[in-house]
Amino acid sequence: MADNGLRDLYLDELRDLHNAENQLVKALPKMAKASSSDELREGFEQHLEQTKGHVERLEQIFEALDESPKGTKCVGMEGLIKEGSEIMDEDFEGAVMDAALIGAAQRVEHYEIAAYGTVIAFANQLGESEHASLLKQTLEEEKETDQKLTSLSDDINSLASSESEGAGSEEEEVMEPESRSGSRPAKKKGRGPSRRAA
Secondary structure, X not given: OHHHHHHHHHHHHHXXXXXXXHHHXXXXXXXXXXXXXXXXXXXXXXXXXXXXXXXXXXXXXXXXXXXXXXXOOOHHHHHHHHHHHHHHHOOOOHHHHHHHHHHHHHHHHHHHHHHHHHHHHHHHHOOOHHHHHHHHHHHHHHHHHHHHHHHHHHHHHHHHHHHHHHHHHHHHHHHHHHHHHOOOOOOOOOOOHHHHHO
């Protein structure tokens, strides 16, 4: 009886993952489109192809179990994707947006790493070694993706930091010509071109 209970739980978790992966298949193209870094965009596009493979592996397991993958909505993934969508609606640009996208993507990867670890443990307990082997392949790909994102974030976060620092000085440059032209009252007297050149 205990085995039947665990098998039902295993099926529920697999269905949850199947739905999560399908939600991700729809979300990744949007994340790729929002990326300004070519490397990050390519990373999202590659992971999209991998994710389609993850769906196929799960469907292979359901076929072997003679069960349907349908019937469960992964609210965890739904929430993570919603957070990612909200980030894309913000006014972030360039490397700052890329840094935000990496953060959202890594939350997704960590969620999936935990979920696959769980179903692998269940598969092993139920004696489903072939399932466990397929699921481990996916788990390794999720971990690799997370590592790639971490590696990309080093350069992108550094670029985002320098872009943010440069934004303040750009604003001053825009304001000053207007002040000198007389279209707006000068707020910063005595700050002419010679001062900026120094």
